[in-house]
Amino acid sequence: MTVKDPEQVRVVAPSTLNAGYTFQVEVDGRDLTVKVPDGGVEEGQSFVAQVVSSSLTGSPATNPDFVSAAEPEVAVAAEAVPVSAAAAGPTITKTVIDNPDGTQTVSEETHYPDGRVTTTTTKVAGPAAAATVATASTPEFSVPTGAWRHQLCSCFDTCSSGIFWMNCCCGMIALGQLLQRMKKNFIGSDSSDYKYSCVIWTSITFGAYLLTLVIAAATNGASIIIYGIAGILFLVAATQVRFSMRQKYSIPADCCADSGCLSDCCCVYWCGCCSVIQMMRHTHDETQYYYNCTSQTGLDQNVPEIV
Numbered sequence: 001m002t003v004k005d006p007e008q009v010r011v012v013a014p015s016t017l018n019a020g021y022t023f024q025v026e027v028d029g030r031d032l033t034v035k036v037p038d039g040g041v042e043e044g045q046s047f048v049a050q051v052v053s054s055s056l057t058g059s060p061a062t063n064p065d066f067v068s069a070a071e072p073e074v075a076v077a078a079e080a081v082p083v084s085a086a087a088a089g090p091t092i093t094k095t096v097i098d099n100p101d102g103t104q105t106v107s108e109e110t111h112y113p114d115g116r117v118t119t120t121t122t123k124v125a126g127p128a129a130a131a132t133v134a135t136a137s138t139p140e141f142s143v144p145t146g147a148w149r150h151q152l153c154s155c156f157d158t159c160s161s162g163i164f165w166m167n168c169c170c171g172m173i174a175l176g177q178l179l180q181r182m183k184k185n186f187i188g189s190d191s192s193d194y195k196y197s198c199v200i201w202t203s204i205t206f207g208a209y210l211l212t213l214v215i216a217a218a219t220n221g222a223s224i225i226i227y228g229i230a231g232i233l234f235l236v237a238a239t240q241v242r243f244s245m246r247q248k249y250s251i252p253a254d255c256c257a258d259s260g261c262l263s264d265c266c267c268v269y270w271c272g273c274c275s276v277i278q279m280m281r282h283t284h285d286e287t288q289y290y291y292n293c294t295s296q297t298g299l300d301q302n303v304p305e306i307v
Contacts, residue, residue: 007051009034013041018090019114022052031055038114099123141304145249148282152254152267155277163280163291163298167273172230175238176201177298178280182306187233188240198296204230238268238275245279 009027011034017023021036034049041047090112097105107121150157158164167174176186176198185191186200208230215226243261246253253263267275280291280298289303297303 007054008048009051010046011049013043013045013047015043017041018112021113143249143283143306146251148251148278149285150278150281152271152274152278155274155281158277158281158286161286161291162293163277163286166291166293166298167277167280170205171273171276172201172205172234173198174276174280174298175234175241177296178276179237179241181280181283181297181299182241182245184237184241184244186237188237188244190244195296204233234272235265235268238272239265242268242275242279245282249282 009025009032011025013036014023017036017040019036019038019040021040022033024031024033026032032054033052035052036049037047090110093109093111095107095109097107099105102125104124105121106124107119110118112118155164155167163174166177179186179188179197179201180194183190183194184197185194186197186204208226211226239261242264245251246264253259254267256262256266264275280286283306284299284303289299291298292300295301
């Protein structure tokens with residue numbers, strides 16, 4: 001008894017196919033079901049396929065998925081017709097195990113149509129570990145205690161910043177921003193109407209300027225009284241807020257220890273501009289929370305508030 005070798009034809013792959021995938025072509029009036037060899041094929045690759053079954057009933061007229069061929073051994077690309085879900089591609093099974101240290105072990109098992117099975121295992125950061133990392137990377141807002149964040153004369157470090165020029169040119173407006181930031185009213189006391197502190201000091205600034213022009217024109221020099229009154233208000237408000245901040249953040253006096261607010265009054269009197277800059281830089285690090293000259297607190301709206 002003679003065993004007949006399986007019939008084979010040369011075919012051009014219509015697409016990338018896995019090993020064992022079967023599809024149909026029409027060759028010389030016959031409908032052939034061919035099988036992709038081991039290793040699979042790439043799209044456009046010419047390969048010899050084993051004929052699984054054949055019939056004489058199919059034709060391009062009855063089956064639009066068939067492509068005719070002029071010669072039995074001439075390769076003809078044909079549209080692949082899925083035979084089963086298993087032949088369509090590999091099946092992947094994924095298993096996730098939560099580890100005690102917060103990480104996860106992920107195992108993936110891939111089953112191929114030709115019977116091959118591959119397994120990969122990786123260890124990744126779990127949700128808890130990711131949350132911990134995210135929390136650690138976001139610095140918490142805090143104000144230093146026990147000492148000023150910057151020395152009094154270190155205000156010159158900010159010469160290229162808006163906070164420096166606002167205090168030099170419009171120091172009373174900068175004081176209003178600080179008072180509102182610290183939730184103090186326009187004279188530096190705790191009050192529920194602190195939200196108007198910046199507006200009031202802005203009004204005082206422009207009001208004093210206009211009154212100075214009017215009085216100077218009428219009295220030939222008596223306008224200095226207006227700035228004198230504004231200066232006294234500035235001294236009182238800045239001294240009160242500085243004394244309050246020292247108490248709040250446990251900062252010792254620069255001089256005249258155990259004398260209440262005398263040290264603060266001296267700092268404001270001799271260097272009001274540097275004092276306000278020092279206080280503004282102490283509440284918020286300007287390298288992290290940039291100064292905003294158009295804001296009523298000197299800070300953006302999304303910046304943490306002083307509690």
